[in-house]
Amino acid sequence: MNTSIATQPTPSSVQTRAETVPQQRLSRLFTVELRKTIDTRSGRTMLASVLLLSLAIAVWAAVKSFSTEVEFGELLEGIALPMTMLLPVVGVLAMTSEWSQRTALTTFTLSPRRTRVLLCKIGAALVIGVVMTAIAVALALIAYPIATSHNDVLHSNAGMGASIVSIFLAASLNILMGAAFGALLSISAAALVTYFAAPLLWSTLGTQLFGSSARWLDITDSIHRISTRELSGTWPQTITSIVVWIVVPTAVGLWVSSRREVK
Amino acid sequence: MITVEHLTKHYGDHAAVDDISFECAPGTITGFLGPNGAGKSTALRMIAGLTPPTSGGSTVDGVQYSQLPNPGRTIGLMLDAAAQHPGRTGRETLQLTAALLDVDRKTADAMLERVGLTGAEKRRVKQYSLGMRQRLGIANALIGDPHVLVLDEPANGLDPIGIRWMRELLRDFADRGGTVLLSSHLLREVQATVDHLVMIGDGKIVARGTLDELLSTGGTFVCTLDNTAFAADLAAAGLAPRPADGGITVDADAERVGRIAASSGAVLTELRAVGDDGLEELFFRLTDPTTELIGATS
Numbered sequence: 001m002n003t004s005i006a007t008q009p010t011p012s013s014v015q016t017r018a019e020t021v022p023q024q025r026l027s028r029l030f031t032v033e034l035r036k037t038i039d040t041r042s043g044r045t046m047l048a049s050v051l052l053l054s055l056a057i058a059v060w061a062a063v064k065s066f067s068t069e070v071e072f073g074e075l076l077e078g079i080a081l082p083m084t085m086l087l088p089v090v091g092v093l094a095m096t097s098e099w100s101q102r103t104a105l106t107t108f109t110l111s112p113r114r115t116r117v118l119l120c121k122i123g124a125a126l127v128i129g130v131v132m133t134a135i136a137v138a139l140a141l142i143a144y145p146i147a148t149s150h151n152d153v154l155h156s157n158a159g160m161g162a163s164i165v166s167i168f169l170a171a172s173l174n175i176l177m178g179a180a181f182g183a184l185l186s187i188s189a190a191a192l193v194t195y196f197a198a199p200l201l202w203s204t205l206g207t208q209l210f211g212s213s214a215r216w217l218d219i220t221d222s223i224h225r226i227s228t229r230e231l232s233g234t235w236p237q238t239i240t241s242i243v244v245w246i247v248v249p250t251a252v253g254l255w256v257s258s259r260r261e262v263k
Numbered sequence: 264m265i266t267v268e269h270l271t272k273h274y275g276d277h278a279a280v281d282d283i284s285f286e287c288a289p290g291t292i293t294g295f296l297g298p299n300g301a302g303k304s305t306a307l308r309m310i311a312g313l314t315p316p317t318s319g320g321s322t323v324d325g326v327q328y329s330q331l332p333n334p335g336r337t338i339g340l341m342l343d344a345a346a347q348h349p350g351r352t353g354r355e356t357l358q359l360t361a362a363l364l365d366v367d368r369k370t371a372d373a374m375l376e377r378v379g380l381t382g383a384e385k386r387r388v389k390q391y392s393l394g395m396r397q398r399l400g401i402a403n404a405l406i407g408d409p410h411v412l413v414l415d416e417p418a419n420g421l422d423p424i425g426i427r428w429m430r431e432l433l434r435d436f437a438d439r440g441g442t443v444l445l446s447s448h449l450l451r452e453v454q455a456t457v458d459h460l461v462m463i464g465d466g467k468i469v470a471r472g473t474l475d476e477l478l479s480t481g482g483t484f485v486c487t488l489d490n491t492a493f494a495a496d497l498a499a500a501g502l503a504p505r506p507a508d509g510g511i512t513v514d515a516d517a518e519r520v521g522r523i524a525a526s527s528g529a530v531l532t533e534l535r536a537v538g539d540d541g542l543e544e545l546f547f548r549l550t551d552p553t554t555e556l557i558g559a560t561s
Contacts, residue, residue, distance in 0.1 A: 021337060022333065024363065028363055032359055032363050035359065040348060040350040102345055108313060112311075112328055112329040261308070262308070263308070263313075263314075
């Protein structure tokens with residue numbers, strides 16, 4: 001029985017149809033990934049709690065009677081703490097949740113160029129981070145005049161712009177690092193634990209083992225230096241730690257993800 | 264049009280898919296049949312670019328899957344009904360796909376209606392039954408108006424009405440010039456749905472051809488007024504008759520058996536291809552590792 005499947009010549013209409021399909025638009029892929037990050041209950045709960053925490057801190061700061069000088073930068077740092085601390089979780093989950101939900105199969109059949117998809121996910125997490133941080137900045141701008149109107153507290157408007165820039169940088173770098181660990185480990189729990197524990201571990205253990213050389217790889221310190229604008233003379237260390245903790249894991253994660261088997 | 268050429272996947276020393284080649288032509292429904300663990304799903308995942316093949320490859324309309332401009336517009340896939348986010352509603356799920364495929368958002372509602380999920384569109388996928396998830400998966404595959412469909416075990420979880428609905432949907436899709444490839448381990452379902460078969464066992468193709476061709480290899484069932492005498496006639500003609508339930512089966516087509524009866528004067532009371540149970544018999548025979556491989560190799 002040497003039979004073969006009927007092999008009619010391919011009708012030309014089919015070929016033409018394939019050629020006329022337009023490329024999947026990057027902007028569409030990006031908005032879809034952005035929507036996917038926010039449209040589930042867990043995503044919304046996460047963002048709502050960050051906002052509520054931030055609002056609570058802002059209210060507390062506004063009504064608290066300061067007895068000493070209030071600096072805008074410090075106030076902003078406090079109000080934006082939920083953003084810089086918790087939004088990296090959004091970065092981690094953006095990269096890992098599809099693997100644990102098995103939706104990766106649907107996502108990557110609809111968009112087989114996986115690196116493009118994952119870059120859109122990182123972009124989506126960043127956009128969320130920037131919007132949320134902007135809300136923190138707005139809250140700080142409202143809370144600051146109220147906080148300084150109490151009594152005769154001295155207040156300083158100096159460096160307001162710089163504080164705003166650095167809080168955006170700190171939040172963005174934290175989110176990027178979250179996404180980097182998510183991309184590298186692709187298991188939510190493992191990536192979250194590593195994101196929070198590894199830099200901390202290096203800060204203490206690294207310093208004990210390697211002394212001041214450990215600074216070259218201290219990402220917590222680097223992000224702190226960036227957000228407090230104390231970079232002078234530490235640029236090489238800062239760049240090195242960013243490459244090692246953010247750029248390399250992202251690159252390796254994207255490379256592995258684009259080759260792994262989706263089940 | 265799906266073309267699979269020498270597709271192979273090794274996991275360590277084990278060949279999950281071993282050098283399979285076949286084509287699915289427009290206007291046909293091809294059944295990819297095999298027992299569990301035969302390599303069906305692995306092969307389908309390789310066609311969809313989800314699993315990198317060890318060697319060989321496949322194309323859709325002559326294009327590698329990963330090079331398709333917007334795959335969902337060319338080929339609709341449902342490889343796993345569980346691959347939808349449980350926290351989204353059916354409608355949200357389809358709207359996301361519609362956005363990605365650049366088709367009208369309203370298509371999502373039209374699709375929900377087409378697969379019979381109207382009324383459930385605002386419920387979360389978590390609350391869907393397996394059958395409903397299969398329907399949602401079908402809607403997700405069809406929403407980009409593709410002309411190729413690949414479905415892994417589409418009948419899973421569907422009730423008899425659902426199975427008939429699926430059969431009609433696929434038939435209609437193929438009749439309009441579409442190409443369908445579906446996998447199944449349910450022999451009856453495949454037999455009623457497909458017109459071409461690729462049978463796979465232990466990673467290898469063990470038989471392929473049209474359903475009719477493959478069924479005829481089950482031989483012919485014949486019943487006469489005197490079966491013993493007719494068995495002797497068949498043996499005299501060089502065939503090997505086997506006694507069967509109330510008659511005889513023989514490895515020859517109905518025409519040959521009929522001619523032997525005509526020349527010997529035997530009175531036939533029944534003459535048919537062993538169709539009813541033929542596929543099942545073939546299936547077990549072909550996928551039994553102790554029997555030799557038959558059928559075409561590439």
